[in-house]
Amino acid sequence: MNKELEHNFVKQLEENQNVVHKICRLYTRNQDAHNDLFQEITIQLWKAFPKFRGEAKFSTWMYRVALNTAITLYRKKKRGIQTQDYESISFKIASVAYDDTIEEQLKLMYVAVKDLNDIDKALVFLYLEDKSYREISETMGISEVNARVKMNRIKEKLRKILNP
Amino acid sequence: MDQLELLKKEWKNREQDFPVLSFDEIYKMLLKKSSSVIKWIFIISIIEIAFWIGLNFLIPESSKQINAEMGLDLSFIVFNIIHYCIFAFFIILFYKNYQAIQITDSVKDLMQKILKTRRTVRYFVYYNVGAAIVSMIAVNIYYYTHKEKLFEVLSVNFEDIGTNLTIDQFTTVFFGAQVVVGILLIGFIAFIYYLVYGLMLRRLKHNYVELKKMED
Numbered sequence: 396m397n398k399e400l401e402h403n404f405v406k407q408l409e410e411n412q413n414v415v416h417k418i419c420r421l422y423t424r425n426q427d428a429h430n431d432l433f434q435e436i437t438i439q440l441w442k443a444f445p446k447f448r449g450e451a452k453f454s455t456w457m458y459r460v461a462l463n464t465a466i467t468l469y470r471k472k473k474r475g476i477q478t479q480d481y482e483s484i485s486f487k488i489a490s491v492a493y494d495d496t497i498e499e500q501l502k503l504m505y506v507a508v509k510d511l512n513d514i515d516k517a518l519v520f521l522y523l524e525d526k527s528y529r530e531i532s533e534t535m536g537i538s539e540v541n542a543r544v545k546m547n548r549i550k551e552k553l554r555k556i557l558n559p
Numbered sequence: 560m561d562q563l564e565l566l567k568k569e570w571k572n573r574e575q576d577f578p579v580l581s582f583d584e585i586y587k588m589l590l591k592k593s594s595s596v597i598k599w600i601f602i603i604s605i606i607e608i609a610f611w612i613g614l615n616f617l618i619p620e621s622s623k624q625i626n627a628e629m630g631l632d633l634s635f636i637v638f639n640i641i642h643y644c645i646f647a648f649f650i651i652l653f654y655k656n657y658q659a660i661q662i663t664d665s666v667k668d669l670m671q672k673i674l675k676t677r678r679t680v681r682y683f684v685y686y687n688v689g690a691a692i693v694s695m696i697a698v699n700i701y702y703y704t705h706k707e708k709l710f711e712v713l714s715v716n717f718e719d720i721g722t723n724l725t726i727d728q729f730t731t732v733f734f735g736a737q738v739v740v741g742i743l744l745i746g747f748i749a750f751i752y753y754l755v756y757g758l759m760l761r762r763l764k765h766n767y768v769e770l771k772k773m774e775d
Contacts, residue, residue: 409580438593468595497565534665550563
């Protein structure tokens, strides 16, 4: 039974690992911290897994646990200076269809999102993942109206950062 | 196009270059230990509760004997019974609050529950410090109003006192020492708590404030 549960869990996480990686990259500044956070999220997901009833999609259920871990549970380890060693690679996948200015814009936007505070970042992340405001409000624990208002403010803030 | 919308469009269209972890690599992670804030808060809280309970058993026999001779033994028994009832109440409350913490809660609920659990422990500590201060003051007032008897009792137990000190000298030294020790102890506790809370909860509180701001 336990083996089956483990297998089932690992399989699902393996398939959906990109969600966790995206959160890790937004909330950490280097590969070591990324791996640490991934590890912690995996443990928290596994601990909560027996209560996962399957009424929601596994990936939807993951958002909460992963974001909670990144925002609240994860303790940043003091490992010397926090470098930004993977900033440059985060959006580097070359795409012939896009010219350099658009690539540059994407990169700048990504960096601006990363610099937001932990809570704002979570909102933007869910927005980028194309979650509805209802889902965002439920995940964050705020009202739908407040989620909308806040998201508009963050958009405005980002716009100002990028177009001073 | 707006840059955020551009990012949103690309967010799903292309995969970012993440490492791909294999089944075995993820499986191995299950065996590792968590180092989450909740775990540390739980450990620290247990240490605190154990420390304060333990402190109650550290009262030296000589001190108990002196209190008995001063006629305070019944008061101490009553005080201790109330004290332990309050302890039990706090432990049950702490356990219930801790049990309520769920990683699958919303971000806000999770933070609230963690802060609530910590608050229980904080009140437990306040209660202990408060009870220690009040009982120290009460005992000292009692001692002061019965200082002749205290001098007598201590002279019997510690010969040096009776032979080397007058009652006035004794009063100054005895009560002076009580005040100094009391202040040092409280300062020490305050310092430890400043460190513990500062390190553990700063980020959590900061994030909670940010979240609360959305509702104003």
